[in-house]
Amino acid sequence: MAEPAAQTAFAEEALTHLDTLYRGALRLTHDPDQAQDLVQEAYLRALRYQHSYQAGTNMKAWLFAIMRNLFWDRFKGSRKEDVSLDDTGDFVLYEKLRDEGARPESDVLDKIAASEVVAAVDKLPPLHREVVLLVDVEGFSYKDAADTLGVPIGTVMSRLHRARQQLQKSLYDYAVESGIVHAGGQQQVSQQ
Amino acid sequence: MRCEECADKLDRFVDRELTNTEALEVQLHLEGCPDCMDHYEFQEELKRVVKHSCECDTAPAAFREKLREILG
Numbered sequence: 001m002a003e004p005a006a007q008t009a010f011a012e013e014a015l016t017h018l019d020t021l022y023r024g025a026l027r028l029t030h031d032p033d034q035a036q037d038l039v040q041e042a043y044l045r046a047l048r049y050q051h052s053y054q055a056g057t058n059m060k061a062w063l064f065a066i067m068r069n070l071f072w073d074r075f076k077g078s079r080k081e082d083v084s085l086d087d088t089g090d091f092v093l094y095e096k097l098r099d100e101g102a103r104p105e106s107d108v109l110d111k112i113a114a115s116e117v118v119a120a121v122d123k124l125p126p127l128h129r130e131v132v133l134l135v136d137v138e139g140f141s142y143k144d145a146a147d148t149l150g151v152p153i154g155t156v157m158s159r160l161h162r163a164r165q166q167l168q169k170s171l172y173d174y175a176v177e178s179g180i181v182h183a184g185g186q187q188q189v190s191q192q
Numbered sequence: 193m194r195c196e197e198c199a200d201k202l203d204r205f206v207d208r209e210l211t212n213t214e215a216l217e218v219q220l221h222l223e224g225c226p227d228c229m230d231h232y233e234f235q236e237e238l239k240r241v242v243k244h245s246c247e248c249d250t251a252p253a254a255f256r257e258k259l260r261e262i263l264g
Contacts, residue, residue: 019251023246032252039251137246160203
């Protein structure tokens with residue numbers, strides 16, 4: 001066990017990454033109580049194994065790895081096989097809309113509420129969702145994401161690409177349902 | 193650079209994962225290709241929207257205090 005002062009310093013540094021861990025746990029579990037349980041267990045485990053953390057390396061990535069491994073062990077029964085993403089083919093929201101003379105980013109993305117974007121992220125299969133969380137939300141490099149997830153960088157890149165395609169499909173479906181665009185990629189009609 | 197090559201590198205360009213030389217090549221292509229520039233701007237905005245939307249969730253203050261006591 002580390003000296004009390006060292007343990008306190010370790011805990012203080014670890015807690016600076018709490019929001020990242022909590023967000024990640026919340027997106028993985030979809031449940032605030034389960035997310036808190038998961039994060040608390042991750043911190044306790046981190047404290048127990050702090051000797052294995054190399055000072056000066058990426059503590060956020062190390063903590064996230066502990067948390068997501070606990071998630072897969074506890075909530076998914078150690079089964080890491082993923083639900084495969086639907087084959088979206090060449091479908092992307094951008095390509096659906098670009099020939100309509102509109103600017104997809106300003107005319108569509110700006111009209112979609114944050115809660116709908118989060119819902120689209122939540123619909124991703126977990127192995128794809130966690131890559132989006134690490135790279136897009138938390139700003140991890142591909143290498144740090146690969147180290148955190150224990151996969152090659154190429155896997156990070158392919159999961160990220162598929163996840164972004166799926167996100168665009170979900171957001172397009174929402175945009176059609178909510179009247180932001182007409183089905184078939186017709187001209188945007190909303191004037192919000 | 194052809195549009196296909198630009199599209200192939202767009203994820204890595206948006207994620208700042210290309211080498212300086214590769215990024216410069218993509219940048220030069222984008223500046224001369226409105227279609228690819230639009231696609232790039234869309235991908236950049238999608239990434240920003242996802243980050244902004246998901247960052248709204250932060251750990252509850254009471255939970256932070258509880259952890260501080262447990263770990264302290």
